[in-house]
Amino acid sequence: MKSYPKGVTTNSDAGVSGYEEYYPIFAAMEEVGLVLELHGELPSNAQDNICVMNAERAFLPKLTELHRLFPKLRIVLEHATTCDAVEAVKKCGDTVACTITAHHLDITIDDVVGQAHNFCKPVAKYPADRAALLAVVQEGHPRFFLGSDSAPHSKDKKEIACACAGVFTSPYLMPYLADTFEKHGMLHRLGPYTSEFGAAFYGVPKQVETMTLVRQPLVVPEIVKGNIVPFRAGQTLAWSIKSV
Amino acid sequence: MKSYPKGVTTNSDAGVSGYEEYYPIFAAMEEVGLVLELHGELPSNAQDNICVMNAERAFLPKLTELHRLFPKLRIVLEHATTCDAVEAVKKCGDTVACTITAHHLDITIDDVVGQAHNFCKPVAKYPADRAALLAVVQEGHPRFFLGSDSAPHSKDKKEIACACAGVFTSPYLMPYLADTFEKHGMLHRLGPYTSEFGAAFYGVPKQVETMTLVRQPLVVPEIVKGNIVPFRAGQTLAWSIKSV
Numbered sequence: 001m002k003s004y005p006k007g008v009t010t011n012s013d014a015g016v017s018g019y020e021e022y023y024p025i026f027a028a029m030e031e032v033g034l035v036l037e038l039h040g041e042l043p044s045n046a047q048d049n050i051c052v053m054n055a056e057r058a059f060l061p062k063l064t065e066l067h068r069l070f071p072k073l074r075i076v077l078e079h080a081t082t083c084d085a086v087e088a089v090k091k092c093g094d095t096v097a098c099t100i101t102a103h104h105l106d107i108t109i110d111d112v113v114g115q116a117h118n119f120c121k122p123v124a125k126y127p128a129d130r131a132a133l134l135a136v137v138q139e140g141h142p143r144f145f146l147g148s149d150s151a152p153h154s155k156d157k158k159e160i161a162c163a164c165a166g167v168f169t170s171p172y173l174m175p176y177l178a179d180t181f182e183k184h185g186m187l188h189r190l191g192p193y194t195s196e197f198g199a200a201f202y203g204v205p206k207q208v209e210t211m212t213l214v215r216q217p218l219v220v221p222e223i224v225k226g227n228i229v230p231f232r233a234g235q236t237l238a239w240s241i242k243s244v
Numbered sequence: 245m246k247s248y249p250k251g252v253t254t255n256s257d258a259g260v261s262g263y264e265e266y267y268p269i270f271a272a273m274e275e276v277g278l279v280l281e282l283h284g285e286l287p288s289n290a291q292d293n294i295c296v297m298n299a300e301r302a303f304l305p306k307l308t309e310l311h312r313l314f315p316k317l318r319i320v321l322e323h324a325t326t327c328d329a330v331e332a333v334k335k336c337g338d339t340v341a342c343t344i345t346a347h348h349l350d351i352t353i354d355d356v357v358g359q360a361h362n363f364c365k366p367v368a369k370y371p372a373d374r375a376a377l378l379a380v381v382q383e384g385h386p387r388f389f390l391g392s393d394s395a396p397h398s399k400d401k402k403e404i405a406c407a408c409a410g411v412f413t414s415p416y417l418m419p420y421l422a423d424t425f426e427k428h429g430m431l432h433r434l435g436p437y438t439s440e441f442g443a444a445f446y447g448v449p450k451q452v453e454t455m456t457l458v459r460q461p462l463v464v465p466e467i468v469k470g471n472i473v474p475f476r477a478g479q480t481l482a483w484s485i486k487s488v
Contacts, residue, residue: 044354046371051354053297053370110288110295113356114363114407123357126297127290159403161473163358229405 019062026066030073035202038063040077040085041122052123053109056081060088067092074201079104079149081122083132089143090136097201099147100133102176103167103231116163117229120151137193138186145197148173154227169231171224176231178213178239212242263306270310274317279446281320282307284329285366296367297353300325304332311336318445323348323393325366327376333387334380341445343391344377346420347411347475360407361473364395381437382430389441392417398471413475415468420475422457422483456486 029036040063041055050058063077077089077098089098107124118124136144150173151166158164169176174194181190199206218240220232273280284307285299294302307321321333321342333342351368368374380388394417395410402408413420418438425434443450462484464476 044371046352046374049370049372051352051370052357053353108290108295109297113296113353113367114360114409115405116358116360116407117405119358126293126295127288128293130290131293159405161359161361161403161477163360165358233405 019066023069026070026073030070033074035074035076036066037076037078039121040080052121053125056122057084060084063088063096064092067096071095076147076201079122079147080133081125082129086132086136086144090141094143097143097145097198099149099198100137100144101147101149101167102169102173102180105130105133105137105180106176106232116158116160117231117233118167119158119163119165120149120167121165134184134186137181137189138184140189140192142192142197142200144193145201146177146194147198152225152228155223155229156227158229167231168224168228171230172218172220172232172237174211174213174241175218175237175239179237182238212244213239214242216240263310267313270314270317274314277318279318279320280310281322283365284321284324296365297369300366300369301328304328307332307340308336311340315339320391320445322391323366324377325369326373330376330380330388334385338387341387341389341442343393343442344381344388345391345393345411346413346417346424349374349377349381349424350420350476360402360404361475361477362411363402363407363409364393364411365409378428378430381425381433382428384433384436386436386441386444388437389445390421390438391442396469396472399467399473400471402473411475412468412472415474416462416464416476416481418455418457418485419462419481419483423481426482456488457483458486460484 026036040059042050042058044051044055063075067075071093072095075096077085077096079101080086080089080098081104085098089096103118103120104124107118108127108130109124111118112123124130148169150168150170152168152170153164153166177194178187178190181187195207215238218237220230220235220237222229222233224230270280284303286294286302288295288299307319310317311319315337316339319340321329321340323345324330324333324342325348329342333340347362347364348368351362352371352374353368355362356367362368392413394412394414396412396414397408397410421438422431422434425431439451459482462481464474464479464481466473466477468474
């Protein structure tokens with residue numbers, strides 16, 4: 001096993017005991033070619049003014065540092081939500097990628113407050129953050145690709161005083177995306193974003209199975225699987241999956 | 245009626261047609277001594293990156309401008325939530341005051357996302373914003389005083405897909421505040437903040453009726469008035485209202 005760098009400052013952010021103890025694992029992952037998947041947020045901490053709105057931004061220096069220390073380790077910053085994350089990942093080398101969900105391309109914090117079914121972690125941020133996510137996908141940057149981060153919490157775990165975090169997109173993931181991509185004039189990016197860039201980064205062979213989308217309205221049901229309210233429930237999407 | 249200033253730039257922020265059409269009214273209010281109460285937020289507008297998190301900050305230049313144009317008009321910026329608002333009101337003259345709610349002294353955006361009973365407009369912001377609200381109250385600034393902005397939405401209007409905005413604090417308003425003020429070592433500011441500064445600004449005589457708080461635990465009920473979940477439901481406050 002490769003030895004890992006010494007002399008790194010101890011990180012004691014808000015109860016995070018530091019990442020150093022994981023360095024031997026990261027070094028081993030780098031050596032054998034495993035991918036490190038990160039939920040990139042620091043814990044909320046009033047003293048340092050860290051909350052759900054800036055927890056991702058506060059984490060980004062850690063991402064940069066990990067990449068510097070382990071430059072061959074493939075890292076995926078999962079479900080990024082901010083323009084800062086887009087910039088940070090772009091500045092890293094080719095071993096660092098980033099996933100973006102269908103819902104973070106569509107909503108902002110305005111759609112989260114008071115709307116439990118849009119509440120997930122990381123929370124959707126400012127309009128300018130959403131715009132940056134859309135822009136990097138529109139640009140066709142190969143290190144930014146789909147990660148659904150879909151979570152099926154039942155209605156009775158959502159429409160309560162303290163909702164579970166998670167947005168359920170699985171059943172209509174591709175129609176949601178086609179709807180959004182068309183709205184932003186980037187349908188030509190849908191294939192690479194959903195099915196090529198990620199596979200290339202992970203080094204998995206191109207899949208044989210295909211799916212065909214048709215421009216046919218789809219009304220998202222109010223409830224699926226008995227008691228789960230899906231993303232954009234009741235709304236009409238411009239695209240459907242073609243039955244085979 | 246006093247004539248009002250001319251030549252002010254038209255404001256077309258996100259569908260706000262401009263405040264100029266109200267200038268004659270503001271001038272009349274200034275003349276007769278009426279107080280202008282403002283909910284100081286611009287409407288959300290993705291193009292200008294305005295959302296619930298910065299809608300108050302984006303409004304503040306309007307407050308400053310109104311104060312400049314109508315320096316004798318008493319203005320209250322209601323339920324302020326940000327350090328920017330505190331700074332802006334401080335910089336205005338003695339005719340501009342600011343109310344702060346019990347809940348905005350206690351919660352941040354972390355307590356709003358996924359928690360419908362803490363969702364109100366303006367939404368609670370960053371920890372540093374809450375700290376600024378606490379600091380100006382702790383300082384005993386006479387132009388910052390209590391405004392409850394309490395809203396009794398029933399549970400079935402809260403624990404749903406799209407919750408009504410509002411936090412219900414009325415039944416335990418003083419115990420909430422005593423609990424918070426004690427936690428921050430500023431119980432000596434409770435009287436002025438709740439009962440003196442506001443009355444002085446509005447020019448109403450000191451009230452004869454009094455209320456006595458006792459340091460006796462109070463468990464906030466899960467439900468009040470049949471179907472309303474109050475702020476901090478189920479939590480124990482250090483202070484109660486003494487029965488007479």
